[in-house]
Amino acid sequence: PEKWSAEDPCLYTLVISLLDRGGALIEAVPFRFGFRQVEMKGGNLLVNGVPVIFKGVNRHEINPVTGRALTEDMMKEDILLMKRLNVNAVRTSHYSNDPRWLDLCDRYGLYLIDECDLECHGVFYAIPYTESEFNLSDDPAWQNAYVDRMERMVHRDKNHPSVILFSLGNESGTGVNQPAMVRAAKAVCPDIPIHYEGDYHIEYADVYSRMYPSVDFVEGIGKGLTGEAAEKYGFPEGYLDKPFIMCEYCHAMGNGPGELSDYVELFYKYDRLQGGFIWEWVDHGLLQFTEEGEPYYAYGGDFGDEPNDGNFVCDGLVFPDRTPSPGAIEYKKVIEPVKIYAADLSKKLFRCENRYDFSDLSHLFMTWQVACDGETVYSGTCPVPDAGPRSSCEFTLNYTLPAKLRRDKNYTLTVSLLLAADTLWAKAGHTVAWQQFVLQDAEPEAFEPAAGDVGILESDEQYMIMGNDFEIGFSKYDGCLDYYAAGGRVLISGPLKLNFWRASTDNDRGWGSMKKLLELHWDKLQHRVESIEAEGDEELVTVTVKTAVAAPVFHSGYRCTYVYDVNSDGAVRVRVSGEPFGSLPDRVPRIGVTACLPAELDCFKWYGRGPGESYCDSHQANGFGLWESDTDGLFTNYIRPQENGTRSDVKWLEVCDIHHQGFAIYGQPSFMFSAHRFTAMELEKAQHTYELEPREDIVLNIDYRQQGIGSHSCGPMLQEKYVLKPEAFEFGFIIKPIL
Secondary structure (H helix, E strand, O other): OOEOOOOOOOOEEEEEEEEOOOOOEEEEEEEEEOEOOEEEEOOEEEEOOEOOOEEEEEOOOOEOOOEOOOOHHHHHHHHHHHHHOOOOEEEOOOOOOOHHHHHHHHHHOOEEEEEOOOOOOHHHHHOOOOOOOOOHHHOHHHHHHHHHHHHHHHHHHOOOOOEEEEEOOOOOOOOOHHHHHHHHHHHHOOOOOEEOOOOOOOOOOOOEEEEOOOHHHHHHHHHOOOHHHHHHHOOOOOHHHOOEEEEEEOOOOOOOOOOHHHHHHHHOOOOOEEEEEEOOOEOOOEEEEOOOOOEEEEOOOOOOOOOOOHHHHOOOOEOOOOOEOHHHHHHHHHOOOEEEEEEEHHHOEEEEEEOOOOOOOOOEEEEEEEEEOOEEEEEEEEOOOOOOOOEEEEEEOOOOOOOOOOOOOOEEEEEEEEEOOOOOOOOOOOEEEEEEEEEEOOOOOOOOOOOOOOEEEEOOOEEEEEEOOEEEEEEOOOOOEEEEEEOOEEEEOEEEEEEOOOOOOHHHHHHHOOHHHHHOOHHHOEEEEEEEEEEEOOOEEEEEEEEEEEOOOOOEEEEEEEEEEEEOOOOEEEEEEEEEEEOOOOOOOEEEEEEEEOOOOOEEEEEEEEOOOOEOOEOOOOEEEEEEEEOHHHOOOOOOOOOOOOEEEEEEEEEEOOOOOEEEEEEEEEEEEEEEOOOHHHHHHOOOHHHOOOOOOEEEEEEEEEOOOOOHHHOOOOOHHHOOOOOOEEEEEEEEEEO
16 A cells, blocks of 8 residues: 655545444444554664654644634644645644644644653642652552553554654653553554653663754764763763654744754754754744733733743744744745755756655756846746655756846845645645855945045034035034934934844843843943044045943943044945953844934835845845835734844845935945834833834844844753854944935
């Protein structure tokens, strides 16, 4: 028979009929089932003889309106969205799910870790004890209860082809009761392996499972470290004989998770790594309304409940209404089942890696698109490479290029793989995978003096630089460019000044990583002018400002220099540098500048990564292109307000009103930006979205760098390569009016 897999969920219908003695039908019961084989072999978990990679999520049964009560349509909505996001596996955290969910997983194709309804780590907090004094898992008096739950689940679910692992439960310690559960499960269903993360020494589980290990830990497992190197990480004896699966990783709380690609690429580098399950699928916010009727998602503490976990339950890849978060879009990209690499662009030679476990690529079709500054100039299709499952091949892609590439333009090639026909879970044309290649980066925008008449008007309070229909004001009080007008329109209405703070993400807050910053009052940095000078001629004026950006009370901060070159057309070249001094934190959230804009400058157009938000450890899903948005569209509405909406690797940005009058910013060579109706501190202080009061102006952030996002809300520290250190910096950009 044809075998069942998540990629090809072939089901057969078995009909059990009850007949009377005369052969007449009394009752018939149909049952859909699939043929598939699960076995442990060579240190791997095999499905139909193949060591599958689990690109999974943890899923709770939750709806923002109906709570734990889900309809079949709600379940189907989750499954369709998972499949479209390239997810292939679910852990039923942390209880046996509604049987309809298993039926749907059989039908649509999702692997399941079927988890027993057992979790007792709360006892550790409720009753003071030491493990030797009180441990439910090591108390034989509880053994029948443990075994009963396991047996009932196995009896109920053993014939579902989607179930490829049984889990003993979650966070319940270990003792004599777990091995008893294993014996009971194997007596009923010996073919399905056992998972349990709490079996740290792999004494009775069939797989080695961990929660929230670091990237280094996972790579150590993949490398098969032994001796002192293995002891450093606490690898158990015999771990080399078991597959490694992360039952929880990359905690998806708020903005994040970052570092997804770092983990996923290891799955395909080392054979014993068989993937993992993101914590978790959906935010647990419950839909509520303010007295004014404004909707919001409530969480722990909003119902007078004590104690509570606050917004710690808002940790999903999708929002409560099932809108995918930026983290979900990133996850889809990094786990896509086909990867395209450039083997030799000069020869138009590429390599296709098929990451499907069972399928070739015949169900897909391939398109290509060449773009100049985000505008398509050539496009076409090409045959899908003949790469079998878990194999690679080289192919030539005969795309078309302009006869000559302009040096002032950005050129990209984007290759996409789409469904060739309708499936149960998506229509033909659905994008399964894509890859972009930068063919040429444009030369950075030049800045030069312009013929004309630019002058300096000095008063006790400021320098005013004036020229061809523009005025730029520099405050002597704080040294900031605090006014910029051109063509009779105000373009910058509030001070452009250095900014080292971002509204703390849930991952920033995690496990005290912001503690040193807060102790040194880096959330309250103050700007003090040390000197300000303006000099120049009729073609170019230079304003030089030296400041100290420092914390109150503590000797801690940056000594900074701003250099503004202004030509007679009103263009401004901004160069900013800084040297840290004093007692410093181990990291800073961002290095950039912020300014306020008039509310009517609400049209943003940029060339860079988009359309969504992206950061240094979370940008795979956002390719280079020409993107547009208003201020509200740049905002990601996380349940608890925090840093959001930053666009990265931006070459240029236009900020205009509806008449396309405003200004442009050009990177030297690139920058990050965000624009909100709230300051970072307003986002920091708010606990819910309804607490945010939109400002009359727009807050624009132009960043040199930001720290990575990570998943430290309930996971490892951010990797050093993504940490932004308080070190010397220098960056710049050019502002030009658009009239």
